[in-house]
Amino acid sequence: MTASTTIDAAPAMPRFALGRAGTATALLLPIALINAIGFLLPVLNLLRMSFNEALAGGGIRETFILDNWTGLFGDSFYLELIMNSVSVSLGITFLTLVVSYPIALYLHRSSGRWRTFLTVLVISPLLTSAVVRTYGWIALLADQGPIVKTIAALGITPPRLMFNTTGVVIGLTEILMPYMILSLLAGFGRLDPRVEEAAMTLGAPPSKTFWRVILPLTLPGIALGCLLCFVLAVSSFITPKLLGGGRVFLLATEIYDQAIVTLNWPLAATLSILVLVIFGAALAVYARVLRVIE
Amino acid sequence: MMHQKILSGTPTASTDRDVHLRLDGLTKRYGDSVAVAALDLAVPKGELVALLGPSGCGKTTTLRMIAGLITPSDGRIIVGGSDITASPTYKRDMGLVFQSYALFPHMTVAKNVAFGLEMRSVPKHEIEKRVKEALAMVRLEALSERKPRELSGGQQQRVALARALVIRPSILLLDEPLSNLDAKLRDEMRNEIRDIQQSLGITAVFVTHDQVEALSMCDKVVVMKGGQLEQIGTPVDVYETPATPFVASFVGRTNRLEGMANGDGTVIVGTGGLRVPGRPGGKVEILMRPHRLKLVDANAAPEGSAERFNRLAGTLTRITFVGDLLQYHVDVAGSEVIVEAASDHGRGFWRAGAPVAITWRVEDTMVFGRGA
Numbered sequence: 147m148t149a150s151t152t153i154d155a156a157p158a159m160p161r162f163a164l165g166r167a168g169t170a171t172a173l174l175l176p177i178a179l180i181n182a183i184g185f186l187l188p189v190l191n192l193l194r195m196s197f198n199e200a201l202a203g204g205g206i207r208e209t210f211i212l213d214n215w216t217g218l219f220g221d222s223f224y225l226e227l228i229m230n231s232v233s234v235s236l237g238i239t240f241l242t243l244v245v246s247y248p249i250a251l252y253l254h255r256s257s258g259r260w261r262t263f264l265t266v267l268v269i270s271p272l273l274t275s276a277v278v279r280t281y282g283w284i285a286l287l288a289d290q291g292p293i294v295k296t297i298a299a300l301g302i303t304p305p306r307l308m309f310n311t312t313g314v315v316i317g318l319t320e321i322l323m324p325y326m327i328l329s330l331l332a333g334f335g336r337l338d339p340r341v342e343e344a345a346m347t348l349g350a351p352p353s354k355t356f357w358r359v360i361l362p363l364t365l366p367g368i369a370l371g372c373l374l375c376f377v378l379a380v381s382s383f384i385t386p387k388l389l390g391g392g393r394v395f396l397l398a399t400e401i402y403d404q405a406i407v408t409l410n411w412p413l414a415a416t417l418s419i420l421v422l423v424i425f426g427a428a429l430a431v432y433a434r435v436l437r438v439i440e
Numbered sequence: 441m442m443h444q445k446i447l448s449g450t451p452t453a454s455t456d457r458d459v460h461l462r463l464d465g466l467t468k469r470y471g472d473s474v475a476v477a478a479l480d481l482a483v484p485k486g487e488l489v490a491l492l493g494p495s496g497c498g499k500t501t502t503l504r505m506i507a508g509l510i511t512p513s514d515g516r517i518i519v520g521g522s523d524i525t526a527s528p529t530y531k532r533d534m535g536l537v538f539q540s541y542a543l544f545p546h547m548t549v550a551k552n553v554a555f556g557l558e559m560r561s562v563p564k565h566e567i568e569k570r571v572k573e574a575l576a577m578v579r580l581e582a583l584s585e586r587k588p589r590e591l592s593g594g595q596q597q598r599v600a601l602a603r604a605l606v607i608r609p610s611i612l613l614l615d616e617p618l619s620n621l622d623a624k625l626r627d628e629m630r631n632e633i634r635d636i637q638q639s640l641g642i643t644a645v646f647v648t649h650d651q652v653e654a655l656s657m658c659d660k661v662v663v664m665k666g667g668q669l670e671q672i673g674t675p676v677d678v679y680e681t682p683a684t685p686f687v688a689s690f691v692g693r694t695n696r697l698e699g700m701a702n703g704d705g706t707v708i709v710g711t712g713g714l715r716v717p718g719r720p721g722g723k724v725e726i727l728m729r730p731h732r733l734k735l736v737d738a739n740a741a742p743e744g745s746a747e748r749f750n751r752l753a754g755t756l757t758r759i760t761f762v763g764d765l766l767q768y769h770v771d772v773a774g775s776e777v778i779v780e781a782a783s784d785h786g787r788g789f790w791r792a793g794a795p796v797a798i799t800w801r802v803e804d805t806m807v808f809g810r811g812a
Contacts, residue, residue, distance in 0.1 A: 340542035343509050344600075346529040347536040348556035348607060355530075358555070362546045439546075 189422065195415035204409030214416040224417075231397040232424065234311060235379035238318045242326045242375050243368060245319065250330035250367070251360075254337065268327050276321050280388045283317040284308065287389070309391030317389045318379055325378060326371040333367020365439045373432040377425055397421050460485040460643040461506070461611055466515035468501050468667075475501045477667045478515065483660075486641040488634070490654035493664035494690070499647045502664075503613055506645060508532050519610055530559075535604030539616040541596040543588040549575070549599050550584040556607035574606035575599075577636060594625045601633065605640065612637065612644040618653060630657055651691045655679060663687045685808045688727045695733070695777045697726040698810065707807065710773020712752045716807050723810040730780040732804040735768050738795035751799045752777075756790055770798055 164172060196214050199207040218224045253264050271279065286293055287307040297304040307313055337360065345355040383398040390399065397417060405414035461483040468475040476498040483489050491499035504510040506517055508529035516525045524532055535556075543552050553574050557567045575581045578598035588596055597617055604612060617633070618626045634657045637644050648654055654661045655675040663670040663678060663686075671683040682688035689696070699709035703721030707714045714726065738753055754772035761783060768779040768790065779798055790796065 336545060338540070338542065340538050340540055341544060343507075343529070344536065344538065344542040344544070344603075345555070346509070347507055347532070347534055347613075348603065349530050349533070349559035350555070351528075351530050354559060359544060 189419075192415045192418050195412055196419050198412045198415075200410045200412045204411075206411055214412050217413075218416055218420070227395050227397060227400055228420065228424075230395060231380060234315065234394075234396065235376050238315055238322065238379045239372050239376045241315065241319045242322045243372060246323050246326040246330060246371070247364075247368075249323075250327045250334065251364075253327070254331060254334045255339070268324055271321070272324050276382075276384050277388075279321055280317055280385045283313070283320070283385075283389060287313055287316065308389060309393055311390070311394050313389040313391075314386045314394050314396075317385045318382055321382075321385060322375045322378055326375050329371030329374050330364065330367040333370050334364055336363045336366070366436065369432055369435045369439070373428055376428050380421060380424055380428075397424075458484045460487075460520060461645070462516075462518040463502070463506075464516040464518060466502065466505060466517065467513050468498070468505060468510060469513040474667045476505070476512075479664075479669055481662060481669075481672070483643055483645065485643055487659040488637050488644045488646060488657060489660045489662060490658035491645060491647045491662050491664060492649070492651060492654040492691070493670075494649060496666070497664040498667040499649075499664050500615060503615055503645060503647045506611070507534055507536050507613055533607070533609050534611050534613055535607060535609035536613045537597070537600050537604050537615065537617045539619050541588070541593075541600045541620075543596055543599055543603070545588055548585050548587060549580065549591070552588065552599055553603045553606050556603065560607065570606055574602040577605070578602045578632075593621055594629065597621065597629065598632075601636070605636070605642075610643070612642050614644065614646045616647055616649070618648075618650070626653075633657065655691070661691070663690065665690075682727075682806065685725055685727060688806055688808075693730055693778075694727045694806075695730060697728075697772065697775050697777065699724050699726055701807070709752060710775075712773070714750045714752070714805060715747070715802050716805055717802070719807055724807050725810050727806040727808070728777070728800055728804060730767070730778045731765075733777070733779040733798050733800045735770070735779045735781065735790065736797050736799055738797050740797070742799070748802055749799050750802055750805055751797055753795070753797045756792055756794045756796045758792055759790065768796075770796060772798070 195206075197210045197212070199209050199211055199213065201207055249268065253261065253268065256264060285291060288294070289306070289308070291307075294304040294307060305312065307316065341363070342355055342359060345359045346352075350358060380396075381398055383402060386394055386396045387399050387402065390396070397420070401414050401417045401421070404410045404417065459482045461481075463479050463481040466479045466481075467477060479498075479502060481489075491502055493499050501510060505512045508524075508527065512525060516523055518524070519532075544555065547555070550571050553571045554567050557570060562570070571584070572581065575584055578601055580595060580598055580602065583591065583595065588599065591599065597620075601617070614633070618629055621629060630653060646653070646658060655678075658675065660672065661675055661678045662672050665686050671678055671687045673681075673683075678687060678691050682691065685696075688694050697709050699707040699714070701707045701716065701719045701721050701724045703719075705715060705717045705719065707716045707719065707724055707726065709726060716724075716726075735756075736751075742749065742751060752772050754770040754777065756768055757771050757776075758769040760767040760769070764783060765780050766783040768781070770777045770779060777798060
C-alpha cells in the first residue's frame, strides 16, 4: 500500500523538485552557514591565534610557534588549573544531579495543574540572569549573611562559604539545577509506573526497586543532564568570578584574565582551544555511555 | 497430608479451611465516589476466579488492592488464614501479570524472569535452573537472551507470565492479560494460561471485561458493576440463571422486552401472553437469548404444548448474515427481537416483511421486576 502510494505520488511532484537529499540540504544550508561564519571561523581563528607570539604590553606577532602550548603543559600552574577546573565541574555536576533527581522524579510522577505549576517553578530561575542570581548568593553566603549567622547561632563555628571553591560550588549547583531537571525529565520517558509495580510485586522493596529498575531506566536522562551541566560548569565564568572572589582559579576565569587583564591573547586562545578539547572529550564519554545503556 | 489432599479434591470444597483468598468487606473510596463497595469473596485453593465487568466497575481496583498497590479504605484481605491487608506489596508473594506486560526493558528475558528470585536471595545455580524451567513452560527457552522490545506482544506476555510464576507465588493475579493481543493469539493464550494454572494448581484471580474469557477459562465468575457485586457463580450459573438484568445482558447476548405480569403466572407483552410460572404481578422485563429462539411461520400450528413453549407474533424486518449465523430482526409490538440460527450456506428461508412468530421454551424466559 505505502509503496504504491509513493510511486503514484512521485510523478505528481513539480519538475523543479529537489528530491529528498536536495530538500535536506536546502533546509540545512542556513544553519550550516551561520555555524560556519559564527562558530567555525572564530574557532579556526582562535586556533591560529594560539600559535602566535604574545609581546609585552598586549602586542601580538603573527608567527607560528609552539611556545603557548609547550608553556601550558610545562607549567604546573596551568596543569593544576585544568585538573581543578575539570574536577570542580565534575563535583558540581554530581551535586546538581543528586539534588535535582528527586525533584525531577516527583515532577515526572505528578500530573495536571500541580505539575504545570511545579514545572514553571523549576524553570522560573532561568528568567533571571545568572549575574543577578549570583549576587543573590553573595548576599546569602556573606560572612554576616543569614546562613553563616544561623550556623553560628547553633553554636557551630561557621565555615567560610564565599570567595572560595565552596561558594562557587554552591552557586553553580543552584544555577545549573533547572538544566539538570529538564534534562532528567526529558530522559524519564521509559519510566513506566507499571514496571515499578511489577518490581514490587516480584518482591523488590522500594530501595531495590530504585537501584535495579528506576535508576537504570533513567540513565539516559542522567547522562544527558550530566553532559549539559558539565559543559556549562566548565565554561561558566560569571559565577566563579564573583563567588570565587579571585581566589578560585578555573579555566573560564583564567581565559578572561589573560584576554582582558594581561592582554595575552595567544595564551587566552590556547586555553580556549583546550576548553573545546575538554568539551569534545565530554561528548565522546556521553556517546560511549549512551551506547552502553542501549 | 493425604487426608488433606482428599478433602480439597472433593467437589463439596468451599469449606472455610479450603478458602485460600478471602476478601472481607473490601472497600475503596475516592472522596465521595465508591470504586469498590464492601466486596466479599472467598476463593478456594487452586481455583481460577474471574472478575468480570465493564470498565469502571471496580474489578481492576479490587485486583490492585489484593496486590497491595492500592490501600483499601475498609475491609480485609486474608490469604491462607493470615490478614495481609497492611503488608506492603513486596512482602505479599503474589505474581501479577499486567495488560501492558510491564517487562523490565533494560533486562534480557532471562534477567526479567530471574528478578523475583534474586529478590528472594535464591542461590545462583537454582535461579538458573528455575528460570530455564519457567521459560520452558511458556516455550520461550530459545529467546532467553533477547530484550523485551525484540519480542512480539504474545511472547512478551508469556515472559510476563513466566516472571510471575517462577517465584511460585501464593496467588497469581492477571490484569486483562489478553486485551493487547490479537484475536487468534488471545484464544491460544487463553488455553495456555488455563493449562498452566491447572497444572500448577495455583489460586488465580483474572480481571477481564470479556465475557468469553471469563466463561471459558474460569471456575467461578464474579460479575461487578459500579463497584457493586452483581453475582458470583460458575460460568454456567451466571449464563443460565443470571441474578440481575445487568448480568443477563453483560454475559452473553440478550433480547429485552417489557411487559406486565398478572400475578397468575402469565405476562402480557404487547398483545401476546407469555407463561412465566411463579411470577408475582407488576411491571417486568423479559430477557431471552437470541440463539434459544426459533422463528416459525405466523400461521403454523404451535409446536408442543402452550404449557412448555412461549410464542409471540411479529414481523420480520431484516436478515443479517454474519458468517456462521443468520440474525433475524423481528419487530414484536414495537420492540426489536433478534433470533439467531445457524446459517446454511448463507441462504435464509425467510423474506423480510413476512409475518412470523418466535417461539422458545418457557424455562428459557428470564424475568426481572422493573420497579414501580
